[in-house]
Amino acid sequence: MVQLTIGVVTVPRRGEKRVKIRYLCGMNLTFRKVEDTDLPIIERWLRSERILKWFHDTEDWLSEVRQRGGAFSWIRYFIVAADDQPIGFCLWYDCFDAKEDWYTVERPNEMFSMDYLIGEDDFLGKGYGKAIVATLMKMIYEQQPNASIVVQPEPENLLSCGVLKSNGFVYDGEKKYFVV
Numbered sequence: 001m002v003q004l005t006i007g008v009v010t011v012p013r014r015g016e017k018r019v020k021i022r023y024l025c026g027m028n029l030t031f032r033k034v035e036d037t038d039l040p041i042i043e044r045w046l047r048s049e050r051i052l053k054w055f056h057d058t059e060d061w062l063s064e065v066r067q068r069g070g071a072f073s074w075i076r077y078f079i080v081a082a083d084d085q086p087i088g089f090c091l092w093y094d095c096f097d098a099k100e101d102w103y104t105v106e107r108p109n110e111m112f113s114m115d116y117l118i119g120e121d122d123f124l125g126k127g128y129g130k131a132i133v134a135t136l137m138k139m140i141y142e143q144q145p146n147a148s149i150v151v152q153p154e155p156e157n158l159l160s161c162g163v164l165k166s167n168g169f170v171y172d173g174e175k176k177y178f179v180v
Contacts, residue, residue: 029131030084031139034065034077041079042089045119054157055117074098076139080118080132087123090116092136095150102152102177112140112149116160129163137167137180152177 034042042065045051046058055061064072074097080088096108105111114136118124140149151169153160161171161178169178 028083029128029135030081031078031090031135032081034068034079034089038079038086038089039065041086041119045089045117048119050121051117051119054154054160055115080128082123082128085120087120087128088116088118088132090114090132090136092140103150103175109144110147112144112147113151114140114149115151124159129159130166133163133167148179150175150177150179 039062043058043062046055046061052058064075065077068075068077075091075093077091078089079086080090092112092114094108095103095105095111095113098113100113103111103113114133116129116132116136118128118132137149140147149169151164153164155161164178164180165171167180169180171178
């Protein structure tokens with residue numbers, strides 16, 4: 001069991017669109033479902049040199065987001081805003097549905113994963129990544145309290161690895177991913 005201490009967290013019930021947390025110097029972070037009007041900003045972030053280093057294949061990412069109501073409806077996509085300013089993009093999913101080759105899962109609802117990015121440079125290194133990951137964890141655990149969560153950033157992505165460690169993830173050297 002992981003205990004999250006990240007301020008006041010409200011997780012939406014089915015049908016609701018927003019998650020709000022009070023965190024970091026009184027700044028409000030809002031997680032809302034991605035809409036078509038968000039595609040240009042997501043594309044701008046994904047094409048930035050800093051993010052392209054870790055989120056390869058921009059067109060594949062954009063294609064997935066565009067198909068979020070169809071082929072990729074099993075992924076929960078969010079825009080993260082700080083005081084109503086979009087600052088990042090994140091998602092989480094059941095690994096059973098994704099069927100990726102870097103983990104093994106036998107049943108739905110036992111293992112989840114997430115991806116996250118802060119698109120706005122002014123919000124780097126200030127704890128927002130930690131808050132985003134903590135909130136994604138809270139969303140997953142609200143749905144499946146006993147699930148494991150695995151994430152596989154590139155080892156060179158020290159910021160992402162640090163964010164995961166600060167949220168209680170442990171690196172499994174044999175499996176080459178972080179797990180909590």
